[in-house]
Amino acid sequence: MAIKRVRVEDLKEGMFIHDLNCGWLQHGFLRQQFLLRQSSQIKKMKDQGMDEVYIDTARGDDVADAPTREEIDQRLEAQLKESVAAGAAGLHARVSQKEESAAAKRILGEASGVVNGLLQDVRLGKQLDPVKAKPLVKAMHSSVLRNPGALISLSRLKSADTYTFQHSVSICALLVSFCHSLGLDAASVEEAGLGGLLHDVGKMKVPNEVLNKPGRLTEEEFKIMKSHASISRELLMGVPGISEMVIQIAGEHHEKISGGGYPLGIAGDQISKIGRMTAIVDVYDALTSNRVYHKGMEPSEVLKKLLEWSGTHLDGDLVQQFIRTLGIYPVGSLVRLSNGRLAVVVEQNEDLLRPTVRVIYDIDRKIKLVPRDLQLTSGGEQIVDYEEPAEWKLDPASFL
Template sequence: MGDSVESKGLIKVSVAKLGVGMFVESIDNTKGQVSIANAGQIRSKEAIAKLLRSGITHVWVNAERSSADCGLNKPNLKPTPVVKRVSTDRVNTQKKAKELMVEAKDLIQKVLSETFEGKAVEVEPFEALADNMIESVLLDADALKCVSALRSKDAYLLEHSINVAFLLVTFGRYLKFDTDMLRKLAVGGILHDIGKIKVDSAILNKPGKLTAEEFEHVKLHQTFAIEIMSNTAGLSQVSKDISLMHHEKLDGNGYPRGLKGDEIPIHGRMSCIVDIFDALTATRCYKEAMSPAAAFKILLSLTPFHLDQALVYDFIRCVGVYPVGSLVELSDGRVGIVWEAKNRDALHPKVKCFYSNRHKLYTEVTMVDLLKSELNIEKGISPSSLEIDPTPFY
């Protein structure tokens, strides 16, 4: 459209070129952009004529809230997430984290395909991947957390495996495990759902609730895992335990072996917690992602009969009330990604803001340091509660 200018998610439009269905957010005059009380969609040509009679020549239109058939050539309102003052180190570590995630997905996809064909799993490539993951966590855990927060319901099995491994390494580091143990945790996490490759994909990806018979079929992934683990040379017992214990429960009502209490070692108990948390905070074909805060409540509700209560509290302290990569709404209505939490108290991370929930429009991408700001976090939110896709801002 001619005679229009874009600014902060709004388009400056000549009143003469307004169309019915366009959403007028504010007017433009010599004082600049001026808010109006009766902001809203243009309902008739008379409303346009009224604006002209009032001497108004230009208005600011919200393209996102305008009707699809209003004649407005909508721009791409997802601005390139360029953030000022991001250190070169952080850019580099995030780039490495993205490369690591791609490498991990490719390796897991390859091994899943080979496992489906009946080939034995080779441990060495996973140990090398685990070492890279540990190095990334030690170098800049926040960078990897932001990258791992990017989820796709179409690649759940791959991403869930990577995230469980990453969370186990982060949790293990918090509990002061040595590097060898962290490596075993990572390998176990990567392989923990490998048995699902032999489960009927139609049932595994069913959008509705599973029948009792279908649920029993899904549970078979642990039976398949026992066979795969037994044929995997060089796999540590810790890694095997993580794969074979993440559905066990302290009261003995889990599967595949119905282990009870002390029969489940600490790393097995950790895998139960991490597996549930990551599944709850992921978008699936049958559910939306849950906010970390809501997932924590569910984890706590499963103690002490299913999950180890002390470990759940340790996990919450490890991940943080507002984990890096999660979405939050600030007290001024802006939405952002928790970007940095290292060496900070839990309630005052750095937040990368990009959208206003209050005004339903994109804002300038800004890094807000809550240690130096009067703003505070109003609440954690789930991606599904937003009307826009936050993915480009990670």
């Protein structure tokens, strides 16, 4: 008996759903795990654009030739390492992560305040004024140019009660890095960053009891929540001077490459490139963030999810490029080294399998170490795997 991944079109009554496999979305099912009793449940999955789910064959019927979760994980692990064969995507630190952290922390604090103000203006029915945000986007771009990892690693730290604001700031930082790594000119990079800051303005028109509900949404609540993408687009279209790129980011970041997303259900190249890029960073940030109703996953695990959803939910080529932007061990990741020590990734290098790490813990002696930086090389210590910080009672961010 095993956990297996099956196509929604192959589901039948009597199978037990273990995981709906759409972790970044709140969906119209009250539970992630349940026995399929009616064909209407399968139809609902199809209507919501679900492509593949996981079943538990110990609690329901089997699909003989479906791959197990272990087989899929091994395959994704190999794909992840293959993704970085071409090296880093052109982001090189001009200053150390330690030097840039103070500036990045200040920028993120200012950005959260500005975004909070902008979104509250929308909630109160006031005219959105993006001019206030442009200097901050420029400052974030400058921070990424100085050190790509500092801003992104710090932007993972969010409070549950201010998630909507901080999520928008994180999307800005990730889009700035992603666009810069793809070689976009400075004006386009900063326009994308502005789009990231404003991509969820429509959520301010969603009732608070739905937006901040500490649990799964009902089907009706899910419909209300999904309306935020079209509302965002309409709001931004009414703001003088807003570019088409910003509107595309807001209106298309929940579309799916295979169709079945929202609000329009468009597919493939019907979705703009920047819309497809934003879908990737939106998934990444949502899955790595702690929320009231779920614990954030470690970055390397989320990168595997991006690969798994390539070709159905996400643009596979862009996912590969995003992985090369962040590295398979993003800054702030806790990793286990071949010498039995734990370390935090602090810098990416051209060889993304061998970043610079800060050694912090001796596993055999179960003691914290005086932190020291180590540049991994082909002939020296290697990363064996990434680790779950909670299991070691360690906070990687405190070592950055």
